[in-house]
Amino acid sequence: MAVTIKDVAREAGVSVATVSKILNNKPYISEKTRQHVKEVMKQLDYHPNAQASNFKYKRSNNIIFLAITQLHTAFHNPHMFEILCGAESVTKKKKYNLSFVGVSSTEEAYTSVLEIVGRNTADGILVHGSATSRHLVDFLVKSNFPHIIIGRPPFASASCWIDINNRMSGQMAMEYLETCGYSKIAFLGGPKSDEISRHRLQGFLSYMNINGLTTQEDFIKYGEYTKESGFTMMEELLSYGTLPDAVICENNLIAMGAVKAIENKNLSIPKDIGMITFDDYPLSQLIDPPLTVIDIDVYEMGNQAATILLRKINNKNLSVQSFVTLPNLIVRSSTRNPRTKKDAL
């Protein structure tokens, strides 16, 4: 049915070897035959069969993006699709296929990887952090299968990973608040056990430490990643004798709740209380006031992850290099204007 290399060879009056050499830009073919064969290819509308080629090359030309997707929690991970798109943009450029595999548990992730590696269905794999387990990572390392972990797991010492610098995010949040002249800062975090939350808090505290600033201990609160939790945490803060003049919310939902609590007290943002949060979700700019945010360019992160993976695939004994994506500040209306030199005097 489809036209093969044999058809081209016959039609052009050369051997299949010659056609193949022309296909792969190999030398020792005269310009004349090269042109002629190419002409025939065009005439016959010949496209080399990718299956056959990959099979011969013992590769699949396929990259897997493996992630845990819990439906209806999309809000908690709206970044995933953007990372995927980022990765896809580089795999496409390098003529690789990017397959999406969604699993619903780390066990399922593990069995998927077993299948992928065993059956050679991919040349490499991008594992979204939430899908990893020690089991899985150990297997990938043992199999010497090219992989990158997006979001650093605590046990992946022999793997490449790429992660967000959450500590730095915390620092930047505090740094910007200071620039704006806020000094009594509160921190509304997620669950105490959550690593991201912990790192952001650490960054916040370390910045304070380094710059000789302090805060009240009861200005630091832990809760859930929900609007309700943000509301109650903020209400509590507002019940104190001394109020904070700015609050770092670890999450957009917490921020939303906090905004409501502040409005309820007839206080104004950013005049009475400044607010800064993390991750630029659509929400951030839609709520009132639009929130100043420390964001991560996750598309870029996907880009980078895929780039390193492809490098690993083409050079299996590349040394382990891991990367950290830097946050950046998006200023909106929940913080007052930074103090100019004049103000500072």
Add this chain to the structure above:
Amino acid sequence: MAVTIKDVAREAGVSVATVSKILNNKPYISEKTRQHVKEVMKQLDYHPNAQASNFKYKRSNNIIFLAITQLHTAFHNPHMFEILCGAESVTKKKKYNLSFVGVSSTEEAYTSVLEIVGRNTADGILVHGSATSRHLVDFLVKSNFPHIIIGRPPFASASCWIDINNRMSGQMAMEYLETCGYSKIAFLGGPKSDEISRHRLQGFLSYMNINGLTTQEDFIKYGEYTKESGFTMMEELLSYGTLPDAVICENNLIAMGAVKAIENKNLSIPKDIGMITFDDYPLSQLIDPPLTVIDIDVYEMGNQAATILLRKINNKNLSVQSFVTLPNLIVRSSTRNPRTKKDAL
């Protein structure tokens, strides 16, 4: 390096043909040898090479999900990832790979498809509606390449498509408002040229028509899919002598703006004015009040699209069947309680 069917055959003392038959559950193999060979497979940790198998079968075992992704417009299409996940869940079950291809224009979509079909890199393709052009669809039809279009394009008469029933959504919105006892209904739409908007409006009007209801002409407005546009449209409505007692907002952002305008006038939702909108975005339940919504189960839609595609792949001359996904109502607090029988008396 990797263990092949030959290794298994040698180790088990049978021919490769026998091993292959066992692998594919073919008959005429004694239970004894079957068990023995399976034992050897396990011992050697043998996994059939997918590349080779697919090559022999002249298939790729790969499905493409093709979509236009404009970064930073994710909010306008948060459904895409869910459709993808829905499709993936069925392809996985049927042992197919699902590749994601993101393009940034319909031209790029076309060249991608040319490559995919020509090089046999996929057995079928799911085209997200926004990526289609007449050009592309014609090519797929002419090539007799299995494909499903998600979101019905006006020119795909020879293709399977699967779409949302936007007219029905409009009807359902109105039907529910009537159930709640609202009678003076306004409609805040997107751009007049937008097909989705038009269909929803048509559904709304046709329900009214059928049930002998009417509305003022100036209760129907067209604007942009933004919060600002929603705000100004609603403000205008509220400047009239007779106010609507419910409003259908064609979009979450429009609804957000409208909510603000209503609040500004110190009117209450749902007591003074009821509100209903379309598509259940995270936003819908987060804003105040949480919005009653006519939603589409897009995950299910992805499921269905993939299911039909796989059916097409396995039976190329299946007749063209297209599908419409039905909307469903999610009741929240922006509408008052439906009237019971007693109220109606």
Add this chain to the structure above:
DNA sequence: TTTTTTTAGGTAATCGTTATACTATTACCT
């Protein structure tokens, strides 16, 4: 001019799996 090197191209094996065609054995009927 002869020898060597380079260029141009062909031959045939190969990748791992499957399918077709075959042989050999056993079971089943009259």
Add this chain to the structure above:
DNA sequence: AGGTAATAGTATAACGATTACCTAAAAAAA
């Protein structure tokens, strides 16, 4: 018993592209 049919298994040719290894001619070097 003799013949047919079913069962169990083997040998081998594909699938389409690539490549190592040839050969022959042309070009360069001696």
